[in-house]
Amino acid sequence: MELENKKIKIQAKNLNVYYGAKQALFNINLEINQKEVTALIGPSGCGKSTFIRCINRMNDVIDICKVDGSIEIDGSEINDKKVDVVMLREKIGMVFQKPNPFPKSIYDNIAYGPIIHGLAEEKNQMDNIVETSLKKAALWDEVKDRLDEPGTSLSGGQQQRLCIARALSVSPEVILMDEPCSALDPIATAKIEELIDELKKSYTIVIVTHSMAQAVRVSQKTGFFHMGKIIEVDSTDKIFKNPSNKMTQDYITGRFG
Amino acid sequence: MNLLLLAIILAFSLSSYFFGRSEARKLVTGNIKLNALPAYYGYFLALWCGLPALIIFGGWSLFESTIIKTLILSDFSNIQSRDLFYERTLSFFNGNFSGEITNEIKVASERYAYLNNLAHNSKIALVASAIIASVVFAYKKIKNNNKARDDVEKILKILLFTSSLVAILTTLGIIASLLFESIKFFSTINIIDFLFGTSWSPQRAFVRDASTITPEEFLELKDAFGSVPLFAGTAFIALIAMCVAVPIGLFAGIYLAEYASTSVRKYSKPIIEILAGIPTVVYGFFAALTVGPFFRSLGESLGLTVSSESALAAGLIMGIMIIPYISSLSDDIINSVPQSLREGSYAIGATKSETIKKVVIPAALPGIIGSILLAVSRAIGETMIVVMAAGLAANLTINPLESTTTITTQIVMILVGDQEFDSPKTQAAFALGLTLFIATLFLNYIALRVVKKYREKYD
Numbered sequence: 089m090e091l092e093n094k095k096i097k098i099q100a101k102n103l104n105v106y107y108g109a110k111q112a113l114f115n116i117n118l119e120i121n122q123k124e125v126t127a128l129i130g131p132s133g134c135g136k137s138t139f140i141r142c143i144n145r146m147n148d149v150i151d152i153c154k155v156d157g158s159i160e161i162d163g164s165e166i167n168d169k170k171v172d173v174v175m176l177r178e179k180i181g182m183v184f185q186k187p188n189p190f191p192k193s194i195y196d197n198i199a200y201g202p203i204i205h206g207l208a209e210e211k212n213q214m215d216n217i218v219e220t221s222l223k224k225a226a227l228w229d230e231v232k233d234r235l236d237e238p239g240t241s242l243s244g245g246q247q248q249r250l251c252i253a254r255a256l257s258v259s260p261e262v263i264l265m266d267e268p269c270s271a272l273d274p275i276a277t278a279k280i281e282e283l284i285d286e287l288k289k290s291y292t293i294v295i296v297t298h299s300m301a302q303a304v305r306v307s308q309k310t311g312f313f314h315m316g317k318i319i320e321v322d323s324t325d326k327i328f329k330n331p332s333n334k335m336t337q338d339y340i341t342g343r344f345g
Numbered sequence: 346m347n348l349l350l351l352a353i354i355l356a357f358s359l360s361s362y363f364f365g366r367s368e369a370r371k372l373v374t375g376n377i378k379l380n381a382l383p384a385y386y387g388y389f390l391a392l393w394c395g396l397p398a399l400i401i402f403g404g405w406s407l408f409e410s411t412i413i414k415t416l417i418l419s420d421f422s423n424i425q426s427r428d429l430f431y432e433r434t435l436s437f438f439n440g441n442f443s444g445e446i447t448n449e450i451k452v453a454s455e456r457y458a459y460l461n462n463l464a465h466n467s468k469i470a471l472v473a474s475a476i477i478a479s480v481v482f483a484y485k486k487i488k489n490n491n492k493a494r495d496d497v498e499k500i501l502k503i504l505l506f507t508s509s510l511v512a513i514l515t516t517l518g519i520i521a522s523l524l525f526e527s528i529k530f531f532s533t534i535n536i537i538d539f540l541f542g543t544s545w546s547p548q549r550a551f552v553r554d555a556s557t558i559t560p561e562e563f564l565e566l567k568d569a570f571g572s573v574p575l576f577a578g579t580a581f582i583a584l585i586a587m588c589v590a591v592p593i594g595l596f597a598g599i600y601l602a603e604y605a606s607t608s609v610r611k612y613s614k615p616i617i618e619i620l621a622g623i624p625t626v627v628y629g630f631f632a633a634l635t636v637g638p639f640f641r642s643l644g645e646s647l648g649l650t651v652s653s654e655s656a657l658a659a660g661l662i663m664g665i666m667i668i669p670y671i672s673s674l675s676d677d678i679i680n681s682v683p684q685s686l687r688e689g690s691y692a693i694g695a696t697k698s699e700t701i702k703k704v705v706i707p708a709a710l711p712g713i714i715g716s717i718l719l720a721v722s723r724a725i726g727e728t729m730i731v732v733m734a735a736g737l738a739a740n741l742t743i744n745p746l747e748s749t750t751t752i753t754t755q756i757v758m759i760l761v762g763d764q765e766f767d768s769p770k771t772q773a774a775f776a777l778g779l780t781l782f783i784a785t786l787f788l789n790y791i792a793l794r795v796v797k798k799y800r801e802k803y804d
């Protein structure tokens with residue numbers, strides 16, 4: 089099948105995560121294919137965000153969070169003290185549940201990452217990065233005349249696309265999205281989904297979603313989490329048409345408490 | 346006696362609470378349903394019992410002495426220095442007068458005794474009838490099963506409104522008196538001379554009524570009230586203080602909010618806030634006795650002349666005093682910057698300090714500016730440290746090693762000791778107060794504008 093031919097981009101092996109004494113993820117094994125959208129679904133509190141935050145080591149920020157086990161990206165381990173998280177996060181962008189543009193102009197929001205990573209030497213190089221990022225995030229036409237306005241002056245959906253553009257500005261290979269549409273209306277959601285479809289041609293995307301319909305629409309592979317464990321991972325088609333696990337079946341049909 | 350009356354009013358009010366409550370309970374017979382919980386009827390009756398009586402009591406006590414004084418003095422229209430005469434009468438009445446007892450004093454004292462007694466009795470009568478009338482009124486309402494909850498709400502609303510009215514009216518009153526006295530001052534001294542004159546020496550002004558000043562004296566006075574050195578001194582010392590307090594306070598706030606572990610934070614924040622609780626006099630003598638002399642000997646060893654009371658010493662200590670204001674406010678403000686902004690920045694590969702510098706601080710800026718401006722007005726209003734450490738000489742200087750003085754200090758200097766209320770020197774204090782008030786008002790206005798502008802940008 090098509091799945092077999094895909095190159096594995098991210099591979100989690102025996103991943104356990106603890107918040108203090110409480111274990112949030114149990115023995116997670118998951119493969120995420122390159123240039124494809126992988127959806128993570130599951131009831132609230134099952135550890136989807138925890139998992140996705142392991143991929144760019146965002147859990148480092150939380151004092152009480154301990155991660156053990158292995159995550160390999162392109163075959164190299166990231167849960168290693170020697171790995172430079174700055175370089176890692178340049179490679180792995182993230183978009184959050186609530187749009188979180190910085191208190192800066194639209195332009196500066198996009199330029200933020202490239203400045204930190206020293207990606208542009210001259211002004212016109214930076215202009216270029218800003219323009220391409222905004223174009224990739226399908227926001228350019230709406231904001232090209234108001235780049236100096238604060239990012240927060242945009243609508244919610246535009247802000248979320250701004251955040252996507254911000255993530256794209258440092259040319260990542262992977263984009264992690266944690267419920268990127270949960271704060272948006274259906275029209276803005278449709279725009280973002282369209283965008284995800286476009287982006288998967290060049291990026292590996294992992295998306296957490298509570299919307300079954302969204303998972304079906306945008307993803308090729310779906311993982312179902314429950315109480316910190318992976319219950320089932322398969323092609324989206326299979327998961328939603330013919331899941332092999334009873335719990336998955338119950339969850340996707342909404343018969344789940 | 347007044348205390349007893351007050352206690353009686355309160356006791357009545359308290360007991361009418363229980364009375365009202367039980368009366369309301371009695372109403373519940375058959376299919377009559379109360380409009381509110383019985384306790385509300387209690388409150389209703391208690392409020393009606395207490396408030397009118399208290400208002401009458403308070404009002405009467407406030408005006409009693411003035412009215413009696415006016416009445417007595419109106420009988421003695423031919424007497425000079427009437428206030429003094431009245432004082433004597435009172436002390437004679439109280440049995441501790443030791444001067445020459447005139448016939449008028451005796452008569453007035455008898456009259457006082459009579460009026461005082463009358464006033465006292467009528468006060469009791471009035472309060473008693475107020476209690477009776479309002480309790481009867483309220484009791485009738487209860488019997489008719491009134492909407493006690495709404496009525497209590499209404500009474501409380503009026504009470505709260507009156508409180509805010511008192512606050513507003515007092516403020517207005519203070520401003521009005523400032524204005525009034527300042528206008529008197531400016532009718533003697535030209536406002537231009539006051540605002541732009543560069544020499545301040547009010548001790549040259551004679552301690553006496555402004556209306557009796559001769560033209561020669563007036564010319565002499567003309568340049569005694571130049572307030573520029575005071576404003577310059579105030580601004581200068583505040584500037585030195587801010588140079589100390591802003592960086593240290595801000596960095597401390599950033600450390601507490603972003604770097605300190607919870608346990609460090611738990612202990613160090615209260616410790617820093619203790620600084621804010623130290624009385625300013627203590628800072629003052631620390632500045633005057635320790636820091637000032639230290640600078641002086643340091644300066645001497647470097648071959649500089651440093652006066653032992655210097656702007657530097659005062660500003661430095663004032664700065665230290667202000668640190669906790671800035672640090673704990675900016676700590677709170679930085680803490681309230683949403684975590685999602687920080688995560689957004691980390692997620693793109695920014696380090697902690699980059700995130701603080703480029704995301705957290707800009708987002709917290711309006712609040713930080715606000716806290717700094719608050720600290721500035723604190724510095725401008727500070728008196729004690731300056732009195733003790735910066736000296737009283739109104740030097741117009743920008744040398745931090747010399748002594749200077751500030752507006753508040755000069756107001757203190759003018760008003761301590763015996764002063765004739767009408768001398769230009771005393772009125773100058775009001776003029777200074779007014780100018781200071783306008784200056785801080787302006788500062789606050791700017792602060793609000795700045796904060797609002799940033800708000801619009803970042804929220």
Ligand SMILES: Nc1ncnc2c1ncn2[C@@H]1O[C@H](COP(=O)(O)OP(=O)(O)OP(=O)(O)O)[C@@H](O)[C@H]1O
Binds near residue numbers: 132136150
């Ligand atoms: N910072 C934290 N400190 C302590 N426990 C946490 C923390 N973050 C998450 N947890 C716990 O870890 C578990 C997994 O949380 P996580 O946020 O990963 O769930 P989720 O699947 O993303 O849920 P949702 O769909 O509601 O976002 C939960 O039980 C949660 O209480």
Ligand SMILES: [Mg+2]
Binds near residue numbers: 136137138266
């Ligand atoms: Mg989540």
